[in-house]
Amino acid sequence: xxxxxxxxxxxxxxxxxxxxxxxxxxxxxxxxxxxxxxxxxxxxxxxxxxxxxxxxxxxxxxxxxxxxxxxxxxxxxxxxxxxxxxxxxxxxxxxxxxxxxxxxxxxxxxxxxxxxxxxxxxxxxxxxxxxxxxxxxxxxxxxxxxxxxxxxxxxxxxxxxxxxxxxxxxxxxxxxxxxxxxxxxxxxxxxxxxxxxxxxxxxxxxxxxxxxxxxxxxxxxxxxxxxxxxxxxxxxxxxxxxxxxxxxxxxxxxxx
Amino acid sequence: xxxxxxxxxxxxxxxxxxxxxxxxxxxxxxxxxxxxxxxxxxxxxxxxxxxxxxxxxxxxxxxxxxxxxxxxxxxxxxxxxxxxxxxxxxxxxxxxxxxxxxxxxxxxxxxxxxxxxxxxxxxxxxxxxxxxxxxxxxxxxxxxxxxxxxxxxxxxxxxxxxxxxxxxxxxxxxxxxxxxxxxxxxxxxxxxxxxxxxxxxxxxxxxxxxxxxxxxxxxxxxxxxxxxxxxxxxxxxxxxxxxxxxxxxxxxxxxxxxxxxxxxxxxxxxxxxxxxxxxxxxxxxxxxxxxxxxxxxxxxxxxxxxxxxxxxxxxxxxxxxxxxxxxxxxxxxxxxxxxxxxxxxxxxxxxxxxxxxxxxxxxxxxxxxxxxxxxxxxxxxxxxxxxxxxxxxxxxxxxxxxxxxxxxxxxxxxxxxxxxxxxxxxxxxxxxxxxxxxxxxxxxxxxxxxxxxxxxxxxxxxxx
Numbered sequence: 001x002x003x004x005x006x007x008x009x010x011x012x013x014x015x016x017x018x019x020x021x022x023x024x025x026x027x028x029x030x031x032x033x034x035x036x037x038x039x040x041x042x043x044x045x046x047x048x049x050x051x052x053x054x055x056x057x058x059x060x061x062x063x064x065x066x067x068x069x070x071x072x073x074x075x076x077x078x079x080x081x082x083x084x085x086x087x088x089x090x091x092x093x094x095x096x097x098x099x100x101x102x103x104x105x106x107x108x109x110x111x112x113x114x115x116x117x118x119x120x121x122x123x124x125x126x127x128x129x130x131x132x133x134x135x136x137x138x139x140x141x142x143x144x145x146x147x148x149x150x151x152x153x154x155x156x157x158x159x160x161x162x163x164x165x166x167x168x169x170x171x172x173x174x175x176x177x178x179x180x181x182x183x184x185x186x187x188x189x190x191x192x193x194x195x196x197x198x199x200x201x202x203x204x205x206x207x208x209x210x211x212x213x214x215x216x217x218x219x220x221x222x223x224x225x226x227x228x229x230x231x232x233x234x235x236x237x238x239x240x241x242x243x244x245x246x247x248x249x250x251x252x253x254x255x256x
Numbered sequence: 257x258x259x260x261x262x263x264x265x266x267x268x269x270x271x272x273x274x275x276x277x278x279x280x281x282x283x284x285x286x287x288x289x290x291x292x293x294x295x296x297x298x299x300x301x302x303x304x305x306x307x308x309x310x311x312x313x314x315x316x317x318x319x320x321x322x323x324x325x326x327x328x329x330x331x332x333x334x335x336x337x338x339x340x341x342x343x344x345x346x347x348x349x350x351x352x353x354x355x356x357x358x359x360x361x362x363x364x365x366x367x368x369x370x371x372x373x374x375x376x377x378x379x380x381x382x383x384x385x386x387x388x389x390x391x392x393x394x395x396x397x398x399x400x401x402x403x404x405x406x407x408x409x410x411x412x413x414x415x416x417x418x419x420x421x422x423x424x425x426x427x428x429x430x431x432x433x434x435x436x437x438x439x440x441x442x443x444x445x446x447x448x449x450x451x452x453x454x455x456x457x458x459x460x461x462x463x464x465x466x467x468x469x470x471x472x473x474x475x476x477x478x479x480x481x482x483x484x485x486x487x488x489x490x491x492x493x494x495x496x497x498x499x500x501x502x503x504x505x506x507x508x509x510x511x512x513x514x515x516x517x518x519x520x521x522x523x524x525x526x527x528x529x530x531x532x533x534x535x536x537x538x539x540x541x542x543x544x545x546x547x548x549x550x551x552x553x554x555x556x557x558x559x560x561x562x563x564x565x566x567x568x569x570x571x572x573x574x575x576x577x578x579x580x581x582x583x584x585x586x587x588x589x590x591x592x593x594x595x596x597x598x599x600x601x602x603x604x605x606x607x608x609x610x611x612x613x614x615x616x617x618x619x620x621x622x623x624x625x626x627x628x629x630x631x632x633x634x635x636x637x638x639x640x641x642x643x644x645x646x647x648x649x650x651x652x653x654x655x656x657x658x659x660x661x662x663x664x665x666x667x668x669x670x671x672x673x674x675x676x677x678x679x680x681x682x683x684x685x686x687x688x689x690x691x692x693x694x695x696x697x698x699x700x701x702x703x704x705x706x707x708x709x710x711x712x713x714x715x716x717x718x719x720x
Contacts, residue, residue, distance in 0.1 A: 116413070117596065
């Protein structure tokens with residue numbers, strides 16, 4: 001990495017930061033937050049999953065979901081936060097949010113966007129293992145959304161994350177079911193036919209069946225709820241919480 | 257990011273105030289910016305027009321708590337201010353001659369199911385509506401008037417949009433709503449172009465008193481120079497919209513009262529007995545205008561700032577109300593999902609929902625007007641037959657009526673008469689039609705339409 005000293009009218013960048021690289025991260029932040037860009041599917045899905053998470057948190061912690069900032073006072077960890085698509089709404093709903101991602105470029109992009117939007121979010125370039133080892137205080141809520149299908153050993157990963165949930169706290173997981181329907185829609189449909197996602201985004205073998213998910217959560221010492229399906233309606237172009245677990249689904253678990 | 261307001265509405269006219277009220281009652285912090293003091297807008301001479309309020313729009317007025325002031329004053333001995341339209345009679349004609357026998361007749365009784373027995377719509381004088389909206393807005397603690405104020409600049413960034421006033425004071429919000437009319441300053445400032453095409457017509461508007469009761473019937477008489485509408489107000493009064501070529505309109509405006517009344521009578525015929533103008537005359541040039549996009553950076557256009565149409569079908573204000581209702585619904589949803597109120601996703605939803613609807617209506621009104629505003633023999637013949645054919649086909653006629661009463665398309669909750677659970681502001685909790693916003697975001701509005709075909713931006717008309 002080139003080490004340069006760069007000054008602009010407004011700020012002085014740290015000497016270890018290459019301005020060309022910063023421009024690259026800014027471009028990435030733009031990509032993450034472009035509602036019609038390559039992360040469009042996430043933007044479209046986001047309202048549905050945020051709504052589900054908010055309602056479940058409110059029910060669990062006895063908050064009124066119709067309040068302005070119903071999540072005020074809760075500490076939330078978003079694992080695999082990417083560009084911050086989930087962190088920012090959580091902050092707007094009142095929560096104090098930490099986002100971790102194993103890719104430094106994602107953290108940089110997320111920081112740039114949050115700063116421009118005037119939001120305070122604690123973004124860390126870290127793995128969950130390192131976060132746990134650092135003696136981090138556990139959180140009220142840990143979010144594991146659209147992450148498990150990308151990790152090598154989801155069971156171990158969930159155990160590590162469970163260590164970051166306080167007693168009485170919640171963990172949310174969402175992923176894709178390992179069914180023929182999921183293969184057709186999430187891989188053939190989304191990656192090859194609609195080109196919503198880059199080819200190779202998902203590997204079928206890494207999809208997780210709800211029963212496996214429930215077992216992993218129990219093995220991690222958590223008490224999982226019934227999973228809920230999240231279904232795309234191609235006509236309205238929108239997502240809905242349904243009972244259909246065939247493709248995308250979410251699950252909540254309590255650290256009882 | 258804490259902004260001064262959630263939403264800044266530029267333009268405190270009918271559409272701007274309706275949007276402001278809808279959003280305020282949903283709990284958003286609203287600033288209304290206008291170049292005039294609110295009191296100036298309430299002056300009697302400010303606006304001589306009356307608007308046809310469709311049944312759906314009137315339900316929204318009810319949900320907003322505004323309808324009471326328009327219709328139920330009778331209880332306290334005052335006049336009611338909303339004249340019901342129970343029937344619409346459309347005919348083709350010529351000044352001084354009896355209307356063609358081939359006519360089109362709409363009766364609200366024929367769509368009673370869809371209407372809950374309500375009329376097709378109501379005629380309300382704009383000034384009455386303004387009074388009712390102002391009174392309701394005053395009750396909302398979360399509406400702040402910034403008026404009179406002149407805007408110098410508007411700066412949008414990733415966190416907020418900021419209005420710079422000409423005294424260099426600034427105010428910020430998450431979203432700016434441009435409701436500043438046909439010549440929208442905000443729209444021009446944002447560099448959003450318009451497609452416009454003139455109709456080579458002017459509308460003369462006035463109020464008349466007439467001898468015989470109008471029976472709550474609206475008459476649309478198609479004269480060669482343009483439509484002549486007699487719209488039933490309360491009592492033995494009617495609002496007149498007389499469309500003419502610019503030259504003839506200017507000439508009519510220059511007439512003394514007596515000659516003007518004589519010209520009116522020639523067009524009216526004698527079915528209402530004698531006719532007497534009882535208000536000043538206003539004259540408005542007509543044109544169609546449609547913004548190329550309804551959204552900019554942290555900006556949405558509503559009402560005439562987005563789409564100005566011919567008054568032929570009485571749909572202009574109703575379109576503006578739908579804009580406000582749709583916007584409020586999208587913003588309530590966005591808040592429940594923790595979205596930034598001005599982010600691209602919210603803007604895209606608004607554009608998708610409103611543009612298709614408005615484009616279709618604008619073009620339909622233009623075609624309707626072109627079809628009727630001429631004296632070409634075959635066209636005249638065809639349209640007369642067309643009118644009577646539509647009249648003979650109940651399903652077609654019912655479709656027209658439902659469209660006119662604003663019940664076609666995706667209706668946001670406000671237009672179905674469902675109020676938001678009031679938050680913030682002191683707006684009194686009104687029992688009855690309060691809809692509790694249930695489990696929030698998990699149910700996405702399935703009614704976001706994709707934009708119509710790519711050609712929808714480019715109608716055949718003149719593009720300026």
